[in-house]
Structure formats: structure tokens, C-alpha cells
Amino acid sequence: MDIVEAVLALVAACIGFALIARTAQLPYAVILVVGGIALAFVPGLPSVTLDPEIALAFFLPPLLQGSAWRTDWRAFRHNLRPILLLAVGAVLFTAACIALVAKWLLPGLPWPAAVALGAIVAPPDAVAASAVLQRLPIPRRIVVVLEGESLVNDATALVLYRFAVAALAAGSVALEVAAASFVLVAAAGIAIGYAIGRLAIWSFTRLKDPLLETATTFMVCFIAYLAAEALHVSGVIAVVTAGLVMGQRQHRILSSETRLVARAVWDFAEFILTSLVFILVGLQLRGILDRILDRGAAELAWLALVISAALIVSRFVWVFPATYLPRLIPGLAGRDPPPSVGHTVVIGWAGMRGVVSLAAALALPLDFPERDLLVFLSFCAILATLVLQGTTLEWVIRRFRVVEVQRGGMAPEEAVARRQIARATLAEIEGRLEDVLEGAVARDLLDEYREKARVFHGIADGGSQAELEARMRIRLGALRAGRRALLEHHQNDGLSDELLANLEAEIDLEELRLLRLLGAAPG
Numbered sequence: 424m425d426i427v428e429a430v431l432a433l434v435a436a437c438i439g440f441a442l443i444a445r446t447a448q449l450p451y452a453v454i455l456v457v458g459g460i461a462l463a464f465v466p467g468l469p470s471v472t473l474d475p476e477i478a479l480a481f482f483l484p485p486l487l488q489g490s491a492w493r494t495d496w497r498a499f500r501h502n503l504r505p506i507l508l509l510a511v512g513a514v515l516f517t518a519a520c521i522a523l524v525a526k527w528l529l530p531g532l533p534w535p536a537a538v539a540l541g542a543i544v545a546p547p548d549a550v551a552a553s554a555v556l557q558r559l560p561i562p563r564r565i566v567v568v569l570e571g572e573s574l575v576n577d578a579t580a581l582v583l584y585r586f587a588v589a590a591l592a593a594g595s596v597a598l599e600v601a602a603a604s605f606v607l608v609a610a611a612g613i614a615i616g617y618a619i620g621r622l623a624i625w626s627f628t629r630l631k632d633p634l635l636e637t638a639t640t641f642m643v644c645f646i647a648y649l650a651a652e653a654l655h656v657s658g659v660i661a662v663v664t665a666g667l668v669m670g671q672r673q674h675r676i677l678s679s680e681t682r683l684v685a686r687a688v689w690d691f692a693e694f695i696l697t698s699l700v701f702i703l704v705g706l707q708l709r710g711i712l713d714r715i716l717d718r719g720a721a722e723l724a725w726l727a728l729v730i731s732a733a734l735i736v737s738r739f740v741w742v743f744p745a746t747y748l749p750r751l752i753p754g755l756a757g758r759d760p761p762p763s764v765g766h767t768v769v770i771g772w773a774g775m776r777g778v779v780s781l782a783a784a785l786a787l788p789l790d791f792p793e794r795d796l797l798v799f800l801s802f803c804a805i806l807a808t809l810v811l812q813g814t815t816l817e818w819v820i821r822r823f824r825v826v827e828v829q830r831g832g833m834a835p836e837e838a839v840a841r842r843q844i845a846r847a848t849l850a851e852i853e854g855r856l857e858d859v860l861e862g863a864v865a866r867d868l869l870d871e872y873r874e875k876a877r878v879f880h881g882i883a884d885g886g887s888q889a890e891l892e893a894r895m896r897i898r899l900g901a902l903r904a905g906r907r908a909l910l911e912h913h914q915n916d917g918l919s920d921e922l923l924a925n926l927e928a929e930i931d932l933e934e935l936r937l938l939r940l941l942g943a944a945p946g
Contacts, residue, residue, distance in 0.1 A: 452701055520737035647661040
């Protein structure tokens with residue numbers, strides 16, 4: 424029962440800290456880490472240890488697949504050059520910088536261990552920045568690049584991390600062998616992930632059950648990771664590939680009910696896993712400090728400060744040349760004009776480290792040289808970027824005016840898409856007018872769908888949105904009146920709870936749609 428009580432207590436702490444973060448309007452990762460530290464020093468609280476063997480295998484696969492599932496593949500391909508420059512180039516450059524700094528600070532540290540530290544802290548985590556990015560109308564391309572970087576950079580960093588750990592165990596690894604192996608494990612990871620993703624798609628077409636399909640999506644991420652790791656190739660790349668394959672096919676093979684169920688379940692799972700890993704690391708800080716305090720508080724503070732500063736600075740050292748130097752190539756600047764300095768500063772400053780770095784640090788073998796010190800330095804670097812950059816990213820975005828002025832109401836792109844939907848549905852109804860049985864019903868529906876097509880046609884062509892907003896407000900008011908009548912009927916006439924839940928679900932979905940169109944917060 425002890426483990427059950429501990430898990431329940433941690434989940435309760437996750438909820439409480441997330442509520443504090445929402446009230447303070449801060450990235451919740453910052454509050455979770457700080458809260459974990461505070462809990463670690465509560466007198467009488469038992470020490471918490473996390474088995475390194477499950478740190479990567481349990482936390483990473485679902486978090487990586489969740490990100491891959493949501494990736495906008497078309498936007499990802501369109502921005503592939505800046506994404507790869509950050510996800511591969513910036514990660515390797517940052518890891519090299521941190522390794523050099525760590526070796527300078529700790530001359531006795533083996534080079535593979537220094538590279539492992541660099542690989543641990545090199546990949547930024549877009550999840551840590553999402554709370555800020557979603558609140559501001561920043562250019563879509565910045566969001567796409569940061570999310571795309573976060574999707575791929577984990578694979579780059581963790582492959583480098585595995586090589587560093589293996590090199591320490593073997594004594595040395597030749598650079599050309601490491602480079603060839605890097606390509607091999609990446610290509611094999613892609614192949615395994617693609618095969619498992621396609622197998623999952625095949626199974627979805629036969630399961631035809633929202634609960635079974637949702638459960639299968641969780642199985643896929645662990646199967647892809649464990650299968651690749653069993654073959655000594657990149658489990659991270661396999662998971663990302665499987666997630667991309669399934670994410671691009673979900674709209675055609677999954678039912679609307681399955682997509683709704685899966686989205687809710689995955690949102691919950693990602694919140695719990697992300698929160699737990701942040702809190703668990705915070706809770707372990709006390710034990711780590713107890714084992715390394717013989718170095719002295721001043722030395723530890725100096726090491727943490729230099730590593731954290733090098734981490735932040737090295738990203739800027741890479742981002743600016745990587746942004747502007749490629750555009751010196753003839754023709755590239757014409758196809759892709761240089762972004763503003765503010766745009767580049769935001770990309771550089773959005774370098775908060777998160778879950779992947781934490782899990783990788785915890786997964787270091789227990790006999791790894793200076794393991795506790797490396798975990799401490801990783802933790803401090805993550806904390807520094809979360810607190811410093813996470814709490815000031817919004818200020819940087821506003822200071823450099825990297826904010827798009829957006830029109831109120833429905834965006835023209837959405838109006839065009841809705842016009843296409845309205846045209847197709849109208850054509851379907853018109854095609855049924857001559858049917859003996861359905862013709863009369865089709866004629867009754869015709870005016871309603873013609874009116875929808877007219878409204879969306881006008882907005883798509885730049886017309887006023889006042890009529891649409893009035894329609895939505897009236898529909899929303901009518902919908903809420905209907906809900907009140909339903910609840911009153913349930914209370915007075917004994918409507919069954921099952922039927923109440925079904926009818927209320929229909930009303931809830933329609934209300935969420937109307938609220939989104941009006942740009943209002945649910946509630």
C-alpha cells in the first residue's frame with residue numbers, strides 16, 4: 424500500500440502545483456520543479472528514488488509519441504531546414520560546448536562523461552514553453568520550428584548520450600565509427616518505427632472500438648521503444664516515427680469518437696507523466712546533495728552557474744549564424760527571406776530544458792563517474808532555464824514585438840475550409856431532392872445549409888463577421904437554455920442518468936464548438 428499512497432500523494436501534489444502555476448500565470452514546469460524541491464526538504468518525508476532503468480523506458484515513449492502525434496507534417500516539412508539546424512546542429516554544438524566547459528571545470532572527469540552531460544542538457548523542450556507560446560499571438564512559424572525542434576532533438580541528444588555511456592564502458596570509440604553508427608541506429612529506428620506504426624494502422628481498421636484503439640496507441644509507443652532498444656538502435660527515433668505515421672493517418676482511419684476519447688486520455692497521461700518526472704527529480708535533490716556536499720556549497724554553486732550560463736549562451740552562438748548564414752546562398756534568401764532579429768532572439772531564448780533532460784540524467788548508470796554531480800548539474804541547468812527563460816519568455820516576445828496583430832473572429836483560412844465543408848454538404852443534400860423517400864426531408868434542410876454556405880462564403884471573401892458572431896451567441900444562449908431544461912427534467916421526472924449523460928455530451932460538444940468560434944474561454 425505504501426507505493427499506492429505515494430503515487431496518490433504525488434498526483435495530488437501535481438494538481439496543487441498546476442493550480443498554483445495557473446494562478447501565478449507561470450509555466451507549470453517551473454512550479455513543479457520548485458515544489459518538488461520544497462517537498463524534498465520537508466522534515467520526516469521519506470526519500471524517493473527512481474530506478475534509472477525505468478526512467479527512460481517509462482516516461483519518454485508516451486511523451487515523445489504524444490508530441491509526434493500532434494505534429495503538423497506539412498508545416499514540419501516546409502520548415503525542415505531550420506528545424507534540422509536546431510534539432511541536430513544546435514544539439515551537437517551545445518553538447519560539445521558543455522563537454523568542453525565541464526572538462527575545464529572538472530579536469531578529472533572522463534571525456535565520455537563530459538559528453539554525456541552535454542547530451543543530457545542539450546535538447547530544449549517545447550512543452551516547457553508551450554504555456555507561454557499559446558497565450559500570445561506569435562508567428563505560427565516560430566511555434567512550428569520550436570515544436571519540430573523538440574520532436575527531433577530528443578533523438579539526436581539521446582543517441583549521442585548512449586554513445587557517450589557506451590564509450591565510457593568500452594574505453595573509447597573512434598569518431599568515424601560513432602558517426603557511421605549514428606546513421607545506422609537512426610535509419611534502423613526509423614524503419615522499426617514505420618513498420619510498427621503501419622501495423623498499428625492495420626489494427627485500428629479492425630478493432631473498431633474507441634477504448635481498444637486508445638489502449639493500442641499506448642501500447643504502440645512502448646512496443647516501438649522496447650523493440651528498437653532490444654535491437655540496439657534508437658528507441659526514441661522509433662517512437663517518434665511511429666507517432667508521425669499514426670498521426671498523419673488518424674483523420675482517415677479513426678472514428679470521431681475514438682479521436683475525442685484518445686485526445687482526452689492522452690492529455691491526462693501527458694500531464695501526469697510530465698508532472699511526476701519534474702516532481703520526482705525535485706524530491707531526489709536532497710539525497711543527491713547529501714552525497715556531494717563534501718565539495719562545498721561555493722564550489723557546487725560555481726559549477727552550476729557556469730554550466731547553466733554556457734548552456735544559454737551556446738544556443739545563441741549557434742542560432743544567429745544558423746539563421747542568417749544559409750541565406751547567403753544565392754536564391755535561398757529570395758525563397759525564404761531572413762527573419763527579424765526579434766524572431767531570432769525568441770528562438771534563442773526559448774531554450775528551456777525539460778522532461779527529456781531530466782529522464783536522461785536519472786537514467787545514468789549508478790556506477791557512472793561523478794553520477795550524483797552530473798545529475799545535480801543537469802538539474803541546476805534545467806532549473807535555471809525554466810526559471811530564468813520560462814518566466815521571462817513572454818516579456819522577451821513583447822519587448823521585441825514578435826507578436827502578430829490578429830483580426831477578431833474567424834480567421835479567413837478557417838472560413839475557406841468551412842466554406843468547402845458547407846459546399847460539399849449542400850451538394851449531398853441537393854443530390855437527394857429527387858429521392859422518393861428522402862426528397863421532402865432534404866428540401867426542409869436545404870435552406871439551412873444554403874444559409875451556412877452563404878455566411879462562410881462571405882467571411883472567406885473578407886466580409887463582416889458580425890452576422891456569424893450574432894448567430895453563435897444566439898445558438899449558445901439557446902443551447903444553455905436547453906441544458907437547464909434537460910437538468911430540470913432529470914430532477915423532476917426521473918430521467919435515467921445514462922440518457923442524461925448521452926444528451927448532455929451532445930450539448931457539451933456543441934457548446935465547445937460555439938465557444939471556440941466566439942474565441943471565449945469554456946465555462
